[in-house]
Amino acid sequence: MRACVPLIVAILCSLAWAGELESCASRCNEKFNRDAACQCDRQCPRHGDCCEDYEHLCTVQEDPEEPEPFLGLEEEMLEAPASNLYSAPSSCRDRCHEAFDRHQPCHCNARCPEFGNCCKDFESLCGHEGFSYSRDAITKEELQSVSEKIYRADINKAQKEDIILNSQNRISPSETRDHVDRCPEPLFTYVNEKLFSKPTYAAFISLLNNYQRATGRGEHFSAQQLAEQDAFLREVMKTAVLKELYGFLRHQNRYSSEQEFVNDLKNMWFGLYSRGNEEEDSSGFEHVFSGEIKKGKVTGFHNWIRFYMQEKEGLVDYYSHVYDGPWDSYPDVLAMQFNWDGYYKEVGSAFIGSSPEFEFALYSLCFIARPGKVCQLSLGGYPLAIQTYPWDKSTYGNGKKYIATAYVVSSTR
Secondary structure, three states, rough: OOOOHHHHHHHHHHHHHHOOOOOOOOOOOOOOOOOOOEEEOOHHHHHHOEEOOHHHHOOOOOOOOOOOOOOOOOHHHHOOOOOOOOOOOOOOOOOOOOOOOOOOOOOOOHHHHOOOOEOOHHHHHHHHOOOOOOOOOOOHHHHHHHHHHHHHHOOOOOOOHEEEEOOOOOOHHHHOOOOOOOOOOOOOEEOOOHHHOOOOHHHHHHHHHHOOOOOOOOOOHHHHHHHHHHHHHHHHHOHHHHHHHHHHHHHHOOOOOHHHHHHHHHHHHHOOOOOOOOOOEEOOHHHHHHHHEEEEEEOOOOHHHHHHHHHHOOOOEEEEEEEEEOOOOEEEEEEEEEEOOOOEEEEEEEEOOHHHHHHHHHHHHHHHHHHOOEEEEEEEOOEEEEEEEEEEEEEEEOOOEEEEEEOOOOOOO
16 A cells, blocks of 8 residues: 555646646736747737636736737837827826727726726726627637638638748748848749739728828829728628628627728728828838838738739849748738838748638738637637727727738647
């Protein structure tokens, strides 16, 4: 019997150790541990392998998570001050759904009711929109479920034979700042341009040249260009992809009518704000889909159609890629380096072969459900994460935020 005692003790210790590795207690922000049953590092939300108590133990008092190493923060996100943006820090005016900031005396994010640290006017200013009540919170599982439905609904995506991609040389994340062209051939060997005659593609493409890419130069739209924005929204709303998204958000108490949803999409994506001087020089759509130049660098530019068309005109030179997604059909994901008419993009992620409505829907979903945070989705059985950021320096409506940027940060570990 005495001989069994050490064995029993060893078994009990191993069970206790295993139990510790199923919780984030004393493990927040540790490095990835392949021996653990679940993870507590900063990347686990993107890969869907966090311990069940990760959010409770590790995220409550932390700033928004940083994205994967292969995708750095957008330039303007690094420059934006974390506080002092508002004239009334003890109020939620112009602050609804902002990211948690430990320097603020009270808060206006979706979880402040849960922790009892909301500003006094939170419910009157933010609660009516339905975004902020914990009872209406959209869960990770719901996001993964609806993203799979959107994925299946994308009947306008490219088929395998529609695109021949020549991704060539893959580099390490440490080499992305080298500005070295390691790919002598274009990224796109062939694209079936019949895709571009589909209504949503045609409406999307008509918008791409309506912008001045340099920040600091005001955007001024003609009546025709404004009509093109409305035409794009009309076309995408006809698709099964946007119908799926709207149905989900209405069920989640985000919108009470389709017109309310469309109006909000127009404001968040096409509403103008200033990234440079006082001029209204930017919008979410311009930044994410068309691309901008700020302080000598490419910012935004996360769209494969734009990339293909600029590459075809000789304005984009594909340098390399640092990540290629696991999908064996379209849409896929590529994180790449390129030169855009004299300006370098260190890492730019893009869906490849997706329809315009698919990207528009996923980025909108993540901005609405997880503004300023990593948004964990599932596409074709593979995890995928999208990072969005709101523009905090100006608002529309009753404190609603414009889209500053949205992009893929990771899929599989």
